[in-house]
Amino acid sequence: MASDRLGNYRLLSRLGAGGTGTVFKAQQENLNRVVALKVLHPGFGRQAALVKRFKREILTTAALSHPNLVKVYDAGQDGDRYYFSMEFIDGYPLRDRLRGGKSVPPKEAIRFTHQLADAIRYLHAKGMVHRDIKPENIMVCTDGNVKLMDFGIVKVQDQTVLTQEGSTVGTPRYMSPEMVTGEPQDLRSDIYQMGVILYEMLAGKCPFDGPTISDIANKITDEPAQPPSLSASGLSLGLDRVVMRCLEKNPADRYPDAEAFDLDLTEAESDLDTGGRLTTRPLQPRRGPSVQAHTPPPVAQQPAQVQTQALPAQPSRVPLPGGDGETWVERSYRTLSDSLQEPSVRKGLLLSPVAFLLGLGIVFWL
Numbered sequence: 001m002a003s004d005r006l007g008n009y010r011l012l013s014r015l016g017a018g019g020t021g022t023v024f025k026a027q028q029e030n031l032n033r034v035v036a037l038k039v040l041h042p043g044f045g046r047q048a049a050l051v052k053r054f055k056r057e058i059l060t061t062a063a064l065s066h067p068n069l070v071k072v073y074d075a076g077q078d079g080d081r082y083y084f085s086m087e088f089i090d091g092y093p094l095r096d097r098l099r100g101g102k103s104v105p106p107k108e109a110i111r112f113t114h115q116l117a118d119a120i121r122y123l124h125a126k127g128m129v130h131r132d133i134k135p136e137n138i139m140v141c142t143d144g145n146v147k148l149m150d151f152g153i154v155k156v157q158d159q160t161v162l163t164q165e166g167s168t169v170g171t172p173r174y175m176s177p178e179m180v181t182g183e184p185q186d187l188r189s190d191i192y193q194m195g196v197i198l199y200e201m202l203a204g205k206c207p208f209d210g211p212t213i214s215d216i217a218n219k220i221t222d223e224p225a226q227p228p229s230l231s232a233s234g235l236s237l238g239l240d241r242v243v244m245r246c247l248e249k250n251p252a253d254r255y256p257d258a259e260a261f262d263l264d265l266t267e268a269e270s271d272l273d274t275g276g277r278l279t280t281r282p283l284q285p286r287r288g289p290s291v292q293a294h295t296p297p298p299v300a301q302q303p304a305q306v307q308t309q310a311l312p313a314q315p316s317r318v319p320l321p322g323g324d325g326e327t328w329v330e331r332s333y334r335t336l337s338d339s340l341q342e343p344s345v346r347k348g349l350l351l352s353p354v355a356f357l358l359g360l361g362i363v364f365w366l
Contacts, residue, residue, distance in 0.1 A: 006026075006037065006039065006076075006078050006081065006083055007076045007078050007083070008028055008029055008030045008076075009026040009027065009028055009029070009035070009037050009083075009085065010026060010027045010029060011024045011025075011026050011037065012024065012025045012026055012027060012034075013025045015036060016093075016136075017041075018136075018150065020040060020041065020044065020050060020053065020054060021038045021039050021040045021041055021044075021054070021083075022038070022039055022041065023036055023037065023038045023039075024036070024037045024038075024039065025037075025088060026085070028073075028074070028085060034088045035073060035074075035085040035086065035087065035088050036070075036085065036086050036087065036088045036089070037083055037084070037085050037086075038083060038084055038085075038086070039081060039082070039083040040054050040081060040082040040083070042081070043080075045077075045079075045080035045081055045082055046080055051082060054082050055075075055082070057084075058072065058075040058084045060128065061084075061086070062075070062084075063126075064122075064123070064126070066118075066119055066122045067145070067147075068115045068116065068118055068119035068122075068145065068146060068147055068148060069119050069122070069123075069147060069148055069149075070086050070087055070089065070139070070147050070148070070149040071086060071087045072084055072085070072086045073085045073086060073087065086149070089139040089141055089147060089149075090141060090142050091139050091140045091141040091142050092139070092140055093135060093136055093137075093138065093139060093140070094112075094135040094136075094138040094139070094140055094146070094197075094201075095134075095135035095136045097135075097140065098135055098200060098201070098204070101204045101205055102204055103200075103201060103202060103203060103204035103232060104201040104202070106202060106234055106235060106239070106272055107269070107272070109198060109201035109202055110198075110239075110265060110268075110269050111144075112138075112140075112146050112201065113194065113197070113198045113201075113265060114262060114265065114266075115145060115146050116133070116138065116146060116148060116194055116197070117194060117258045117259075117261055117262040117265070118258075118262070119147075119148045120133070120148075120187075120190050120194065120258045121257070121258035121259055121262070123190075124187045124190070124257065124258060129185060129186060129187055129189060129190055130148070130190050130193075131179070131185060131189055131190065131193075132150060132171065132174075132193075133148070133174065133190060133193035133194060133197060134171045134173075134174045134193070134197070135197065135200070136150075136171075137149050137150040138197070172213045172216045172217065173196070173206045173208065173209060173216060174193050174196050174197070174206070175193075175217075175220060176188075176189045176192035176193065176220075176251075177192075177220055177221045177249050178251060180217045180220050180221050181221060186251070187257060187258070188251040188254045188255070188256070189251070190258070191246050191254050191255050191257075191258065191261055192246055192247060192248075192251075192254060194246060194258075194261065195243050195244075195245075195246020195247045195254075196246075196247070198242075198243055198246070199225070199228050199243050199247070202228040202232055202235060202239070202243070203228040203231040203232045204231065204232065205231065207225040207226070207228075207247060208220050208223065208225065221249070225244060225247045227240040227243070227244060228240060228243055234272070235272070236268060236271030236272050237271065238264075238267060238268035238270075238271035239268040239269075239271060239272065241268070242261070242264050242265055242268045245264075246261065
């Protein structure tokens with residue numbers, strides 16, 4: 001810029017540039033604090049649509065307060081130059097961590113994603129959709145936490161999106177299929193972009209890439225994503241499934257909100273084992289506790305053995321003394337039969353349980 005001053009701010013150094021403006025590290029002299037100052041690009045202040053979008057970004061961001069969102073302090077105008085100040089983050093963009101195909105350890109990537117999901121859940125509760133979640137817009141603080149910034153294309157529900165009709169918004173590799181095709185977008189577009197960020201942190205690359213924007217767009221809309229575990233070790237099957245659900249082509253097949261995504265991410269985190277092997281415990285959708293039928297351990301089959309047991313020998317016919325050849329059983333039966341012919345005996349027998357049981361025993365023996 002032609003001057004190193006802008007209103008109450010003294011510009012110290014250039015931090016970066018985006019589609020609509022440049023961000024400077026600046027000193028807010030009236031409050032003696034260091035801030036990040038975003039200034040609309042020179043000449044853009046004369047374009048009514050861009051000025052409207054820029055002002056909306058200021059108003060949108062200033063109304064937010066969340067530990068994982070960059071806080072806006074002040075806004076102003078100097079001639080045709082518009083600017084606003086926000087908290088200066090002592091850290092680095094997540095993009096710096098991912099350059100050269102580098103990945104983030106799974107536990108740390110999940111921790112970052114939990115914080116992003118909490119910030120997105122807060123935005124969605126306010127009726128806002130970010131639509132530009134990418135590593136360049138995620139600051140990693142020196143304390144290990146992350147903050148989401150740049151609300152230049154935030155969509156406020158039920159309001160007109162400040163882009164040209166039929167155009168797309170977002171960065172190609174992080175765009176959802178409906179963003180590519182220009183279809184209506186809602187909070188599930190943010191779910192998709194969080195899935196892309198998590199994928200890239202785990203695998204060291206985006207799920208879809210190509211030499212041209214057209215190639216990337218065609219892959220996003222037409223090709224299925226490959227699980228991140230195919231490109232990185234130490235990932236659980238549950239983590240794969242969480243990421244893949246975020247990347248569904250149809251928004252209806254993704255997580256319905258950031259809370260559901262965050263809950264499953266917590267469940268998937270427990271699937272990570274120290275050896276980095278894939279686990280097989282199913283994750284989403286949850287239908288209650290997993291119940292598996294108990295199968296007893298196999299028992300070795302023993303060859304069938306046929307055992308032969310000798311039948312009891314028939315009682316020997318031992319003749320009783322007397323020379324008539326009768327055995328004691330035959331004589332007892334004859335004697336009982338003769339006795340039963342007497343009326344007095346039959347009457348006594350019927351009245352005597354002992355005699356009755358004796359008779360049954362003899363009959364059974366025969």
